Amino acid sequence: MRTKQEYIDGLKKMRRNLYFNGGKIDRDDEVQVSALNVMGMTFDEAASPEGKDLCTATSHLTGETINRFCHVHQSPADLHKKQDMTRYLCKKVGGCIQRCMGVDAINAINAVSFEADKLNSGNTEYHQNFLKWLENFQKNDLVGCCAQTDMKGERLKRPADQADPDMYLHVKEKTKEGIVVKGCKLHISEASIADEILVVPTRALGPNEKDYAVAFAVPADHEGLYQVIHPHNSRPRETYQRGFDGGYTDSYLLFEDTFIPWDRVFLCGENDHGGICALLFALFHRHSYSGCKPALGDVLLGLAATAAEYNGIEKTSHVREMFSEIIKVTELGYAAGYTASDFGKPEVYIPGMGRAPYGPGSYIPDSIYANVGRCLTGEAVFHEQEMLCNIAGGFPSTFPYESDITNPELKPILEKYLKRNPNISVDDQIKFWLYFIENTCTGAAGTMNYGNYHGGGSPIMEQIAITSQYDIKERKRLVKELAGIKVK
């Protein structure tokens, strides 16, 4: 396994294909540093005494100890540990840990490539190619990310019905050596700090949309791939230092007739499997949210409770009700993921067929529990921000700039007034509110809300998953029997 430094050294060698603010940048550009700090934590903690049990696993391919973010889940215990690792690491960085996209994509492709080969009666070697790719990925402790979301064009039209066929990434050409793809994948978190990008379809596909049923892996600096990045960093600090400086970036990934060799292609043309791949990645990713959202809940509660403490209102019933609300969402989200892990099986829901065995035996979390949990935490995002706003009062919205607080002419005056709670040092009060602001009143905080709401699928996507997969018919039967209606 690598160290954070080895990981960064690897990135430095990559082709310059990151575009930002009108030009190109290096992968270790200062605008990327905060995000690298976050990703670095996944290396540090795999080596730390406290973190290594959660953050490593035993490869089912090689038997070697690997980073859990490179692992294919072999048991409910693996699912539990993945959930707990995610909560653990997200708390360390105070936000998204960014590396779960990769492990979720690996697990989805692992199952789908296996089944696609079965469909093709051995005429394809997707799964073997994938396992070969995976062994290298595990051995070199690479960082993977997942490119799922397409540009989508007009939202109510299917891929095949768009005015511009490139609104969803698709295969333009197949040759003996490989395939040529075109399209734009967007909102791709951590792509600019990843080693490998795993591309999967974004939705269910019809028989006339086989070209859109494609999954593959490419190095993040692959020829023919442009990354336009959008960083989400906090304003740099000079005097009042944070405990941890984290940030994140998203990329538009522009595939401009990009060539992918066959040994990196894991699905190509199997439209039903393409749909299941989309659904399966989403399922694994919603399970990841059962780790990260509880961690965000821990941070939110800490923000709320410290704001209340500093404002001197921690004991009021009104405020404690809000604490309870945050805890409720946090721990219900965790319990849903816990139950999804415990009920995990090598099975998946297949539209029209119900749950059925799927893949080579690796473990998949229960879909209903993964979805109800993610739905709850997604729907809570803006209400949680409202509670922070309620407890904080207007303070965060007009707080002086760091440079004004340290202006010698103003410092004594401002420090006097910013020391609102006489029992807390003014420096601590300043540090706290600056951190609070970064979680509530900045551009990064605004985009974080969008990510927390839509990431892994908007609440409406989980609602659709829930109602299409739940056995509603059985509940109707139950009620009809209770009502005295004969049910065949």
Add this chain to the structure above:
Amino acid sequence: MRTKQEYIDGLKKMRRNLYFNGGKIDRDDEVQVSALNVMGMTFDEAASPEGKDLCTATSHLTGETINRFCHVHQSPADLHKKQDMTRYLCKKVGGCIQRCMGVDAINAINAVSFEADKLNSGNTEYHQNFLKWLENFQKNDLVGCCAQTDMKGERLKRPADQADPDMYLHVKEKTKEGIVVKGCKLHISEASIADEILVVPTRALGPNEKDYAVAFAVPADHEGLYQVIHPHNSRPRETYQRGFDGGYTDSYLLFEDTFIPWDRVFLCGENDHGGICALLFALFHRHSYSGCKPALGDVLLGLAATAAEYNGIEKTSHVREMFSEIIKVTELGYAAGYTASDFGKPEVYIPGMGRAPYGPGSYIPDSIYANVGRCLTGEAVFHEQEMLCNIAGGFPSTFPYESDITNPELKPILEKYLKRNPNISVDDQIKFWLYFIENTCTGAAGTMNYGNYHGGGSPIMEQIAITSQYDIKERKRLVKELAGIKVK
């Protein structure tokens, strides 16, 4: 184990102390029949091939097979089975199964009596007396209920501060033979069809409230005990028969200087333990709700989905969103209970001390998960009714009486119009709406909402439990560290 008939025969022998509608009634009076049907299911299913695995357990006292409602939980597996038995049985009767009060009280008293003896350094024999009582209870397969809620008087005043000291049940006198108690316990579900009543305190108690710290068991027809009952039955049917005829009753239990012999007293004067007993019964009971509320969710979903089917609107997105909401509450409530079971330990939260080992080793569900689950399902009650109302339309509120539908002059006309969905037989449509009405627009439905909201503790009680037991300080520490504040 007994049969339903043996159970009813036992009740028939009891002293006539049930008061209803201006007079006294027998325990098998017609007003009690629907409730007896519900309770009977707990006997039937303990003997049925399908139900016996969930509904029986092995006594840790005798090693014999007993009804699980008489059992002290010995493992997380027992907690899982208790949750699943509750959901299973509640679905059978389409509502509350009524017998959980007993098992929850047993488990609370089992732990508290043990600890109280420890406090008293062997000068009391609460726990031995309890075990002796329990052995008989298990052997005779008795139905227990729990009397917790007191009249409470002015809600913001403590027991010792009430104008009338009897507003909370308390010990008036102690003799060599036993104690004399006075007070009124109300909202006591199934007391009028129970064999035994377990009395526990209703709240935390101070050193000046030792007389209120009392727990004991009495036969439900005990001398000096009056039961004023309030039945909640559906209107009798003549033509359109239900699939199951269930109902329930609540009692006011009036203890008028009632004598309790010492071998039935399990706590008397240990005020801290009295408070924990109240809290512990509530905890076990909230765990029961993680079984019954998902079952009610199953029924609600069945009602909603069948109403939508019969109204021809089952596919609209608006309606499916409501299905999703019901499923979400149902399965999050279940997941919370599942996690509480899995995290169960012989431990309890003790105010001011945090979680600590408690009792003789029997298992207690995790309090945070039990509370967040119950809080969610409690808060959902009226919104769930709103969704049913939304989907049903006004139909249930003015549906003709059964006797008008069968009036020969009206029958052909009304049947024509009540056959709104041409694909469903009119009899089925009538049966369904009559059943729907009984779950939404009757006095019984109205009181059911109150029970589902307040039973096991109102949402505000769970909020208090959550915020007082959760480690908020740790979340503040986390945020302060992230913010760069030194935390000692």
Add this chain to the structure above:
Amino acid sequence: MRTKQEYIDGLKKMRRNLYFNGGKIDRDDEVQVSALNVMGMTFDEAASPEGKDLCTATSHLTGETINRFCHVHQSPADLHKKQDMTRYLCKKVGGCIQRCMGVDAINAINAVSFEADKLNSGNTEYHQNFLKWLENFQKNDLVGCCAQTDMKGERLKRPADQADPDMYLHVKEKTKEGIVVKGCKLHISEASIADEILVVPTRALGPNEKDYAVAFAVPADHEGLYQVIHPHNSRPRETYQRGFDGGYTDSYLLFEDTFIPWDRVFLCGENDHGGICALLFALFHRHSYSGCKPALGDVLLGLAATAAEYNGIEKTSHVREMFSEIIKVTELGYAAGYTASDFGKPEVYIPGMGRAPYGPGSYIPDSIYANVGRCLTGEAVFHEQEMLCNIAGGFPSTFPYESDITNPELKPILEKYLKRNPNISVDDQIKFWLYFIENTCTGAAGTMNYGNYHGGGSPIMEQIAITSQYDIKERKRLVKELAGIKVK
């Protein structure tokens, strides 16, 4: 104008066409008495010094003083008075005043019949016939009700697409003397205590649905009309008397090939006008809700505040927040109606055309304000019940029967315990909770919720009215201009 007694004497003379509980009943049957008490208030108050200013108006036909419930609104001041009269009377009876259906139907038909005649270039005399009917109606101070809601069959299918064409009332035959209609109108409040029934269409209609575009008036005991009633009364009291004994009834109105003479037909075949008639009645009726729902809000607040007072929790912040919520809904509902009145004009929204002058100059409230107000109060219904439940605690759900409280054996014991608040007489506490129960935990309360939610159109109907009538395009233009987009 008539007295309550004269009104009842009139009803007694009517043909026996009320069906209830398997037989037929008289109009002054005891099951109708509570509803007659409510309607009687509209006569009493038109004659009372306090009420007469609000409850009477000057007929624009005759210049005579008439009951305002028989009046066609001539000005914004009339609209204000109608709103305030409604609130005033609903407070007197503690619920729905029942007579607004008539006045709302009159005002809708007045405008639509005028326009239909215009369309027909004088070949019809709907409006003249209506005015003749109205003059008699005003002169004899008759009680009108409105029959709008049809059986509707499968909800997503239009009238013309139903398997059974009678799922919406329609014209089966036209003769020189009149028309023959068939269909079932349901949920028709107060039809069993009305003198006249005004029938209007229930929805927008296409050119192939002209037979469904019919409006007319019939005496409530008309030949060929069956009324199947569903009363909503409170349990009779013997000892603890209410201050006012009110109730209500709904009817299924079965039109079995019923003949209507032409001079009572006000619309017949003009499908566009049929749709506007439906919309216009709904609009006037939503305006009525801006009077009655604030009155119900007054009652709800009184219930909540008295429950809090009797429970001794009136000062807690938690409870006061709920008071605030009830007041907010109440007064926003009132303000919406007030603004709708003040912005009233002889105009209506016509689909595809926007607002345009309509009718003979009588006043129509502003549709947007009438709709947002009704939508708010409709959506609040179940949450308001939740707040009452929260404040009351479980008390109302298991309260002893009156006959048990007065049972001499129990009376002293129960009175001791029911006197929970030592500062209030026990009789007052008992009376209050009995009244509280009738508003929350009875069948009548359950159906009241359905009426308060769906009456005048479910929230979703108001949402549709709002989004189809509001100038959304103008808001898009505004934003596009702010964004720098050229808008043609």
Add this chain to the structure above:
Amino acid sequence: MRTKQEYIDGLKKMRRNLYFNGGKIDRDDEVQVSALNVMGMTFDEAASPEGKDLCTATSHLTGETINRFCHVHQSPADLHKKQDMTRYLCKKVGGCIQRCMGVDAINAINAVSFEADKLNSGNTEYHQNFLKWLENFQKNDLVGCCAQTDMKGERLKRPADQADPDMYLHVKEKTKEGIVVKGCKLHISEASIADEILVVPTRALGPNEKDYAVAFAVPADHEGLYQVIHPHNSRPRETYQRGFDGGYTDSYLLFEDTFIPWDRVFLCGENDHGGICALLFALFHRHSYSGCKPALGDVLLGLAATAAEYNGIEKTSHVREMFSEIIKVTELGYAAGYTASDFGKPEVYIPGMGRAPYGPGSYIPDSIYANVGRCLTGEAVFHEQEMLCNIAGGFPSTFPYESDITNPELKPILEKYLKRNPNISVDDQIKFWLYFIENTCTGAAGTMNYGNYHGGGSPIMEQIAITSQYDIKERKRLVKELAGIKVK
């Protein structure tokens, strides 16, 4: 009346007391330009044919035409026009118009200074001094702002109980010439672009807090006054120009033993009047929100509807429900303000006394309606943002920077993909999303939410106003009478 340019020229002459980002800035510094654009609109529109009717008034002091923002309301019609002017201007700038603070403070002080003189039996000349100040203010068309919010320290402690007495601004010394004050007023919108600052108390005050009962006016560049500003601007654009470039600033106002001459002091030591002044300014300001929040609702609806149009989902029922929700809040907020205007009187609610005549006869909006409206719109803020997020999808959170879109290497590729809706020019789509982002995902948007939530008083402040001023007792009386309880 002045022009925008004359107004800016006036600001340029002021003393440099604005501190920003470590130094001092001029009042026409580029960081202030966007805010000056907003304020400039109040001058432009007072002179425009379309705007002048709403934006001007006739001075009751001089009879001259003045800007309405300098006016004391003389009638309900004035209140209506103030509400409508606010909505009109806020739509012009797409946000807060910033000048209402001044007019609201003027109206509050006008009434309170009059009453304080009465209390002091003519020994003070607050009102005369105020009118003299006002005449000059009107004549020179000055921009006023209001400094109300204090630092507050520990929130549950009163001013007199704070560890640091300066946590609320107060009088330190009185001399023959004037008073010396100390304290920090924060969140003072537009103070850095105002001519005059009106200082008023922030809360109710006890007899031991007379020093905190002080109101006065100072020029914004007054000696002894420091302004630390916090601007909220959008990122500058180079290619894709906005239609209007607006922004705003807030100031910390540091009064460091600042001297105020008596002729600018309008209250000094009358603690009851200090509390009413706080309450009265809040009331006028909540009435202002009945103009600005509907305008923001217009913008929100435009954002939502255009996002839906560009995403191709404008017709889905799910989206239309959200439009309806936005409209409902918008127009209920407007209706509440409309009713508050119409019910306006020269009266105010006085704690312990109820509503009573107050001030010299100028008009005050009805408090209940002003409060329920503001409460609704405040509570809606985060839910409205959630709806925008729901409709927009993730798009706004990772949108490329302007500089990347115009990067020649990327431009053709990005323009292809950003043209998601084939019917809309890509430039318009880009402009729209950039504007959308500025309203949702930027630091300015985050602080705007805080302002919209807390400005004019947080929802909890309105709840307190509502429950303390509403006649709850009367509703209890009503219910008790209905229940049959004798009320004295």
